[in-house]
Amino acid sequence: SSVANTILGENVFQIGDTANSATSECRSETRCVDGRDVTLINTPGLFDTGRPEEELKAEIVKCFTEFSPGPHAFIIVFKVDRFTDQEQEVINKINQFFSEEAFKYATVLFTHGDDLREGQTIEEYFHNNHLMSDLMEKCGGRCHVIDNKYWKNNQPDDYRSNQFQVKQLMKTIDHMIEANKGSCYTNEVLQAVEKLRQAEEEKIRQSPGNKTDKEIR
Numbered sequence: 001s002s003v004a005n006t007i008l009g010e011n012v013f014q015i016g017d018t019a020n021s022a023t024s025e026c027r028s029e030t031r032c033v034d035g036r037d038v039t040l041i042n043t044p045g046l047f048d049t050g051r052p053e054e055e056l057k058a059e060i061v062k063c064f065t066e067f068s069p070g071p072h073a074f075i076i077v078f079k080v081d082r083f084t085d086q087e088q089e090v091i092n093k094i095n096q097f098f099s100e101e102a103f104k105y106a107t108v109l110f111t112h113g114d115d116l117r118e119g120q121t122i123e124e125y126f127h128n129n130h131l132m133s134d135l136m137e138k139c140g141g142r143c144h145v146i147d148n149k150y151w152k153n154n155q156p157d158d159y160r161s162n163q164f165q166v167k168q169l170m171k172t173i174d175h176m177i178e179a180n181k182g183s184c185y186t187n188e189v190l191q192a193v194e195k196l197r198q199a200e201e202e203k204i205r206q207s208p209g210n211k212t213d214k215e216i217r
Contacts, residue, residue, distance in 0.1 A: 002148040003077050003111055004042045006162050007169070008033060013042050026059055028067070034170045041071065057097055069194050070184035073173045074098075074106040076135075080115045080125065080145065083132045091135055098185070103138040105185040107172055113147035113160065121145075121159065142176060144169045 001013035008031040030039040043060050076094065078087055094102055110122050122145040126132040136143060146165045154161035186194070204216050 001042055003075070003109060003146065004029070004040050006146055006148050007075075007166055008038070008040060009166075026062070034167055036170075038170075039067065041067065060097065070186035072105065072177050072180075072184050074102055074185065075169075076106055076108050076139075078108065078110055080110050080112045080122070083126065083129050088131050091138075100138075102185055104140070104180060105176065106139045107142040107144065107169065107176065108135060108139055109169065110143070110145040111148060113145040113165075114150040116145070140176070140179075142172050144172065 001015050004013045005011045005015070008029060010031065012029045012031070013027065026041055026043050028039055028041045030037055032038075044056060074094075076090070078090075094106075113122070116122065116125055122143055126136075144165050146162050147160070148162075151160050151162045151165070154163070156163040156167075158164055201216050204211065
C-alpha cells in the first residue's frame with residue numbers, strides 16, 4: 001500500500017500500523033502519473049493476509065476480471081534484504097496463480113532503498129544472488145527501487161529519489177507494453193470470464209431500459 005501511494009503521489013491506500021496486513025481485499029485507484037492516467041490495483045500480499053489460499057486467489061482473479069481483459073503490468077514488490085526461500089516462494093505462487101506467462105508483464109520493485117550503501121544500485125546489491133538473477137531473467141531485467149520514507153523530496157534526477165524512480169518505472173512499463181504489442185496479461189480463465197462478461201453485457205443492452213455503458217458494465 002505504501003508503494004502504491006508513492007507511485008500515485010498521494011495517500012489513497014490505507015497503511016497498516018501493526019504486524020498484520022491492512023490489505024485484505026483488492027482495491028483500485030486511478031490517478032495521473034507522469035502525464036498519463038494510471039489505474040493501480042492494490043492486492044493482498046501472498047503470505048500476510050491470514051486468508052485461505054483459494055480465497056485469496058479468487059479475490060485476485062475477481063479483481064482482474066473487473067478490469068478485463070486484464071492488467072498491462074504486474075509490479076512485484078520486495079524489500080531490499082536478503083533474497084531467501086520465502087521470497088522464492090512468492091515467485092512460485094505467482095507462477096502457480098498466473099502461469100509463467102505473467103513474468104513477461106512483470107517488473108520488480110524494491111522498497112527500503114535507503115538500506116543500499118551510498119552510491120549503490122539495486123542491480124549491484126543483488127549482483128551475486130542466483131535466485132534474484134533468475135527472477136530478473138524471467139522479468140526481462142526490469143527492476144527499480146524506491147524508499148517510501150526517506151526518498152520523498154530528493155532531486156528529481158537523483159537515483160535516490162522516488163520522483164526519479166517512478167518516472168523510470170513508468171518508462172520501463174511503457175517499453176514492456178510496447179514489446180508485448182500493447183496486449184494485456186490474460187490467461188485461459190480470464191479469457192473465459194471476459195467472454196461471459198461480453199455476452200452478459202449484450203443481453204443487458206438488448207433488454208428494455210436505457211442504461212449507460214458504465215451502468216451496463
